[in-house]
Amino acid sequence: MTDQKIPLIETKNLKKNFNDLEVLKGISETIYKGEVVSIIGPSGGGKSTFLRCLNLLEEPTSGEVIFEGNVLDAKSTDLDVHRQKIGMVFQQFNVFPHLTVLDNITLAPMLEKKVAEADAKAKAMELLKQVGLEDKANEYPRKLSGGQKQRLAIVRAMAMEPDVMLFDEPTSALDPEMVKGVLEVIKQLAETGMTCVIVTHEMNFAREISDRILFIDEGIIAEEGTPEEFFSNPKNERTKEFLSQVL
């Protein structure tokens, strides 16, 4: 993490209701450029909802999401342009089953950034090589294992050359033997200086790669800190209780 802190994503009093259920109760937080932030907490506490608000897949009930100085939830904002710079990886992979591995990656750059086909393909092959999938380029996703699908989903997002990557429980739907490979890819990505926000249940992983941990419970950030502080010396009662259950 750089010494000079440049805010990349900021939320201001972010609230989200699903009907009568208040899932986020006013979160004000800043993610800085180059930072790796892990979000942990109990299920149903609002961590995925918070993450999904950052690229407005969930529309906030109130409050602001500011990305690179632009208020994303303002009506006049062209969301698509900003979303191109916010990569997202989902728990269920969500690769496009009707497209080959290569087309999964080249589709968005060619359609929305008007990248020439040859350039998009070259870039896609380079990315596939980095995650060990170059021999699968012309396969359809149904031939891939869960771990391979998730690695594809990661490079699909990377192909847009985003400024930040959001990970929504990227290993929760994987068979245990697939988890390591995917975490390795995320770790490599984080080491290149990519800003990453990761919702995860992998405590050891969070501890190892994060600059900062956010503990979200009952719709608020109940505690935050460096992995060191957070795991060794949690201050909040709920954090202590949570950690005692998962560690």
Added chain:
Amino acid sequence: MGPGIIEVLLEYWPIFLQGMFGTLKYAFIAVSGGTILGALIALLQLSKNKILHTLSLIYVNVLRGTPLLVQLYIAYFFLPLVFPALDVIGKEGTVVLALILNSSAYVAEIIRGGINSVDPGQSEAARSLGLSAKHTMTKIILPQAIKNILPALANEYIAMIKETSLAGTLMLYELMYTRTILANKYLSWQPLFIIAGIYLFLTIVLSFLVKRLEKRLAVSD
């Protein structure tokens, strides 16, 4: 009793053949027109605009909730009274228009169902990559929805082949209308069995083709 079925068929087969082609033609026009209109209605139904959504919902429910025969009669007897301009397309055109409108309501439901059958995660992934709503629909959702939509559309065509028999009561020259023609020749019952046989032949052959289409589409899963 009069002559037997075979004799009637041998003597009047060109009439039945013409009726069969009429049936295939009207069903095709109805479903094709219904598909174009129905796609539009489906998009309105999926739209976030509450007024458009409600209007399309009413449209679909009225057309699906009332008998086609009633709709055809309204089109035939009432519409020309209030829209004299319909004279341009004539009585035949008005009846065909009613078939198209009726089909569009069913097709709208087919398309809406097909689109909704695609995992919402697909749309989320596409939008998160920065794909526009239009590209998300045309490049991600529809190519996946089509697998469910195509066989259902083919089934709608098969259903419409039977439904068009109602248009025969309004003098459209289709299969059922051959009964009216031949009744003038004192053939009261023979044509009915020939007509039924031809309908059955058409629906069985087409259903078989739909099954094969479904199998082929399923291969890519």
